[in-house]
Amino acid sequence: MWLSLAASYLFYGWWDWRFLVLLTFTITLDFTLGLRLHRTHDPQWRKRYLWASIATNLAVLGFFKYFNFFIDSTAAVIRAAGFEPAIHTLHIVLPVGISFYTFQSMSYTIDIYRREIEPETNYFRYATFVSLFPQLVAGPIVRARSFLPQFRSEKRFDWNRFTEGLGWCLWGFYKKVALADSLAPFVDQCFAAPETFSSSHLLVGVLLYSFQIYGDFSGYSSIAIGLAHIMGYQFPTNFNSPYFSKSFSEFWTRWHISLSSWLRDYLYIPLGGNRKGTFKTYRNLMLTMLLGGLWHGANWTFLVWGLLHGLYLVAQRLLSSSIERVEKVLCMPRWIQRGLALVTVYALTCFAWIFFRAPDLTIAFSIIRRIATLEQFNWTSVQNKFHVMQAAVMIIILLLAELINIRRNLTILIVQRPVFRVVAMALVLWLIAFFGTFDADSFIYFQF
Amino acid sequence: MKNSYWIIGLVLLAFIGDRLGGMILQKLIERSQFRYSRIEKGATKNVDILLIGNSRGLTFYQPAIEKLTGKSTLNISYNGLPMNLARAIVQDQLQKNGTPKVALIDITLCTKSNQELISSFKAYATCSQPIADLLRQQDVKTYRASRVSHLYRYNSEVFQRALFYLNQSDEDWLLDRTITQAMVENAALLEPYQLKVKPQQLVALQKTIWELEEAGTEVHLVVGPYFPTFRLAGLEEYIQQVESACQKEVHDFSNLLSEPAHFGDYQHPNVAGSLLYMEALDQEGLFD
Structure with missing residues (x-):
């Protein structure tokens, strides 16, 4: 534990030692409030401690992440009313991983308040729980209930864990270094100057972005899970073949699972979930997704992304019975129904990704407009075709591996069959050597 | 399997697969009809006109030139090709295939150093000493990595x-x-595109001209067409610099084309534009 804590602090301090103070503050605050919450039986005080934790965590997060956004947006509203405000923004550096560790630490006090867990009495153990380096900067967001008990057992090197962990890491490197990083230049060009590209080129750019963000983030998660596994810890799965989802509710059980389940448990359900009537269910879905969008960053693009996903979830609830009826009337075979659902979910997810990736709403709408015009909508006008072909090969490899994993659990195969393990890992190493981009692009989710 | 055996097996299999894969891909590159493969295997002998440029040099349309002149051509242009890499390729052409009668160089390949592209040419570093030397000099990490992993040599466009x-x-x-x-x-609204000579690339151009002329090739320097309303900054100064450093006239065709229908984008004529450009080069006597 001590080694893990020291390594984690060194890891975080390497980027900017000053933010270790902020991390330590969050840890100390929630550790102290957790203990007090547990010791106090007065409901009033329990509520005060809980709100002290939530308010302080959100205030810190709000200051570092949303202060300038709030000031800019207020200034824009005042300007729209015909006044010229004398408002200045601050030069605030966003601490890496603040959204992740704040949510993780906050859920700890909420769980104690709900009497779902006992507080951790060892400060350093709690500090290790919050700061453990594989997940500190980009998740997965681990829960105290499942993760804190893992620090109580002694960690010893274990070959099986090492094998599994190495497998996770290698696959993560494939997704990051080979897939995501090699798609990045094509996507960056599209979103930097969309007016210079044809509609088909931009469409390809959006499709590639859907795999860039997936490869980048799930790649990081796989590496984090693998590293933790080697160290003797068990992280929750964060991605589970999301582009094979046949509905948006399914998508959110497969994409960034640790965040979506956090939002479900600490926001959607406390708001009433689906237990308070149709209207409130829709309201709760919209609110949860909007805040989920805002969690990613202080930009209207993230809000629109969250709004779109909220609308998708509401529309799914509204339309699902009608769609089922139409499918029955048309006597559609099951595989066509599934295929259509899969393509629809993927297409609408890609549409939302345009907002997620665009630096501002103007660029996002410009891309949508240009794609919709269908100007030069042909293969000829797609530039960098070799890049696109390589991307297609890498995406097919990824999807094939996921399909095999869905049918036959690859982790089990890797653990149980040594020959399969050796061949699979060697194959991934060859793929990384052949497709990898090695000029150290940072992870997209580090900015959140 | 014992715990340690599988990791030894993994290392062995990864190594053997890497070498075997590298060997197969090397054979493929040798069999390819790609211009650089043809140069390296000595299949571009008796070339009359050698065409050198970056992506703008790709508008030297070979079928049109051959139709206009009846002479054989070889275009070694590549997107973003810097002059130092062009020089290495020209050296290979001269060593392995003999001397062309005429060489046309689009001088805009002196605007950029492109280490990334030089690294991309690692696939040819095994069969070309000039490319291997350039790679070692410009990107030693890639050079070393391509010696460790043979599959990595073929990790490029x-x-x-x-x-x-x-x-x-x-x-x-x-x-x-x-x-x-x-x-x-949008063309007129964009910031002017700055043309600046990279000193290292200018030296490479001087050396290439010298090496070609030494071998008996007549060298012509040109600037291809740009989109008429695309704002260029420093073109005249750029041409003067090249002319004074190389002691050769630069034939400026930057204003040759005026119709949008002749361009694929701001810097590249399309099929229609290229055909007109080739006719202009021919009329100027640059293929003779």
């Missing part, structure tokens, strides 16, 4: 193109799209 041209010629490729209306409208 250059190799993918070699694979694409495995059984087909690469000599009739031209940009076959027309500039978008939005780009036409």
Whole structure:
């Protein structure tokens, strides 16, 4: 534990030692409030401690992440009313991983308040729980209930864990270094100057972005899970073949699972979930997704992304019975129904990704407009075709591996069959050597 | 399997697969009809006209030149080709295939150093000493990595193109799209595109001219057409610099074309534009 804590602090301090103070503050605050919450039986005080934790965590997060956004947006509203405000923004550096560790630490006090867990009495153990380096900067967001008990057992090197962990890491490197990083230049060009590209080129750019963000983030998660596994810890799965989802509710059980389940448990359900009537269910879905969008960053693009996903979830609830009826009337075979659902979910997810990736709403709408015009909508006008072909090969490899994993659990195969393990890992190493981009692009989710 | 055996097995299998894969890909690159593969295997002998440029040099349309002049051509242009890499390729051509009668160089390949592209040419570093030397000098990490992993040598777009041209010629490729209306409208609004000579590339150009002329090749320097309303900054100064350093006249065709229908984008004529450009080069006597 001590080694893990020291390594984690060194890891975080390497980027900017000053933010270790902020991390330590969050840890100390929630550790102290957790203990007090547990010791106090007065409901009033329990509520005060809980709100002290939530308010302080959100205030810190709000200051570092949303202060300038709030000031800019207020200034824009005042300007729209015909006044010229004398408002200045601050030069605030966003601490890496603040959204992740704040949510993780906050859920700890909420769980104690709900009497779902006992507080951790060892400060350093709690500090290790919050700061453990594989997940500190980009998740997965681990829960105290499942993760804190893992620090109580002694960690010893274990070959099986090492094998599994190495497998996770290698696959993560494939997704990051080979897939995501090699798609990045094509996507960056599209979103930097969309007016210079044809509609088909931009469409390809959006499709590639859907795999860039997936490869980048799930790649990081796989590496984090693998590293933790080697160290003797068990992280929750964060991605589970999301582009094979046949509905948006399914998508959110497969994409960034640790965040979506956090939002479900600490926001959607406390708001009433689906237990308070149709209207409130829709309201709760919209609110949860909007805040989920805002969690990613202080930009209207993230809000629109969250709004779109909220609308998708509401529309799914509204339309699902009608769609089922139409499918029955048309006597559609099951595989066509599934295929259509899969393509629809993927297409609408890609549409939302345009907002997620665009630096501002103007660029996002410009891309949508240009794609919709269908100007030069042909293969000829797609530039960098070799890049696109390589991307297609890498995406097919990824999807094939996921399909095999869905049918036959690859982790089990890797653990149980040594020959399969050796061949699979060697194959991934060859793929990384052949497709990898090695000029150290940072992870997209580090900015959140 | 014992715990340690599988990791030894993994290392062995990864190594053997890497070497075997590298060998197969090397054979493929040798068999390819891609221009650089043909140079390296000595299949571009008796070339009359050697065409050198970056992506703008790809508008030297070989079928049109051959039709106009009846002479054989070789275009070694590549997207973003810097002059120092062009020089290494020219050296290979001279060593392995003999001397062309005429060489046309689009001087805009002195605007950029492109280490990334030099690294991409690692696929040819095994069969070309000049490319290997340049790679070692410009990107030693990639050079070393390509010695450790042979598969890594073929991790580049250059190799993918070699694979694409495995059984087909690469000599009739031209940009076959027309500039978008939005780009036409935006052209005058953009910041001027600054043309600046990179000293290292200018030295490479001087040396290339010297090496070609030493071998008996007549060298012509040109600037190809740009989109008329695309704002260029420093073109005149750029041409003067090249002329004074190389002691050669630069034939300026930057204003040759005026119709949007002749361009694929701001810097590249399309099929229609290229045909007009080739006719202009011929009329100027630059293929003679």
